[in-house]
Amino acid sequence: MSALHLMNADLHCHSNVSDGTLSPEAVAERAHRNGVELWSLTDHDEVGGQHRARDAAHALGMDYLPGTEISVTFADKTVHIVGLGFDPDHPTLVAGLAATRGGRERRARDMADDLARVGIPNAFEGALKYVGNPDLISRTHFARYLVEIGICADPHEVFRRYLTEGKPGFVPHRWAKLGDAVRWIVEAGGAAVVAHPARYDFTPNEEYALFVEFKSHGGIGVEVVTGSHTPAEYQRYAEAAREFALLASRGSDFHDPTESHTDLGTLPALPGSVTPIWEALSHRILRA
Structure with a gap:
């Protein structure tokens, strides 16, 4: 080699x-x-x-x-x-x-609205705490917030239960x-x-x-x-x-x-x- x-x-x-x-x-x-x-x-x-x-x-x-x-x-x-x-x-x-x-913020707000419908309020504001660049808010930031508030044990569990196609919080872009x-x-x-x-x-x-x-x-x-x-x-x-x-x-x-x-x-x-x-x-x- x-x-x-x-x-x-x-x-x-x-x-x-x-x-x-x-x-x-x-x-x-x-x-x-x-x-x-x-x-x-x-x-x-x-x-x-x-x-x-x-x-x-x-x-x-x-x-x-x-x-x-x-x-x-x-x-x-x-x-x-x-x-x-x-x-x-x-x-x-x-x-x-x-x-x-462009469009990531609108998508993120729609994700938060969907999570609120299953009993997880204020997810947009929670995800923002983990965002270094507001233009790039993403599912990863939501996952970190869901771990913080005890909904899931780690980000991998978040993506098994939420934020992916067919699960609460998923919004295509x-x-x-x-x-x-x-x-x-x-x-x-x-x-x-x-x-x-x-x-x-x-x-x-x-x-x-x-x-x-x-x-x-x-x-x-x-x-x-x-x-x-x-x-x-x-x-x-x-x-x-x-x-x-x-x-x-x-x-x-x-x-x-x-x-x-x-x-x-x-x-x-x-x-x-x-x-x-x-x-x-x-x-x-x-x-x-």
């Missing part, structure tokens, strides 16, 4: 600029402490923490790739597309992300189109990556269609090793990367020290049969 495969790159995680609980600086410190060599902060639909993250990474001696995670609607499901190595100040990307964030999200990333000089594909519960035909359309718009990568994948799924998506001629990415999807299944920098290496996406992005890496 090459040195590039063995690099401790963590290219998917979140700060309190979106739905993480730590500041960009604290996430950088945790990544560095866990041996991360190449890092990217990928807050949801937001690039507001990018300059802070870059500066913190460089102060610690880590190389950095600008990042974000964009929510899109595909086959009536929410799919996440990670962007890496772009210009975080590019006007097309900034405007597109702002448009995607129409996100960006797949082609638009990929275009914003590419026009800003970056690479688009399908995040944690095993999470979407697609049929084989739907997953095939996702990868085909994603590539047709200019997407070039897929997360193979990520916090929500099993070892069997590492191999499954390594095979998908080869089948669709996609580059392979690796990221913990870290949000919080107690909530996240996987800590920053603790994933196994990429399988030797794939090409790491950071090889193609070497010219976009901001060196420490």
Whole structure:
């Protein structure tokens, strides 16, 4: 296995600029402490923490790739597309992300109204206590509030009982189109990556269609090793990367020290049969 495969790159995680609980600086410190060599902060639909993250990474001696995670609607499901190595100040990307964030408050108020109907009042105000960026109030913030008031023991129980399709508090949201999200990333000089594909519960035909359309718009990568994948799924998506001629990415999807299944920098290496996406992005890496 090459040195590039063995690099401790963590290219998917979140700060309190979106739905993480730590500041960009604290996430950088945790990544560095866990041996991360190449890092990217990928807050949801937001690039507001990018300059802070870059500066913190460089102060610690880590190389950095600008990042974000964009929510899109595909086959009536929410799919996440990670962007890496772009210009975080590019006007097309900034405007597109702002448009995607629009509507989150209305959705959040509708979620709170639905929770009130099953005996959980004031959930909107409760969720706001956990929001670092009011433009990005999300289900995760509601989950933290439901744990705080004793409705559930942890966020995983919340998502089993509430906030998901068919359960109280679920309100669908129409996100960006797949082609638009990929275009914003590419026009800003970056690479688009399908995040944690095993999470979407697609049929084989739907997953095939996702990868085909994603590539047709200019997407070039897929997360193979990520916090929500099993070892069997590492191999499954390594095979998908080869089948669709996609580059392979690796990221913990870290949000919080107690909530996240996987800590920053603790994933196994990429399988030797794939090409790491950071090889193609070497010219976009901001060196420490």
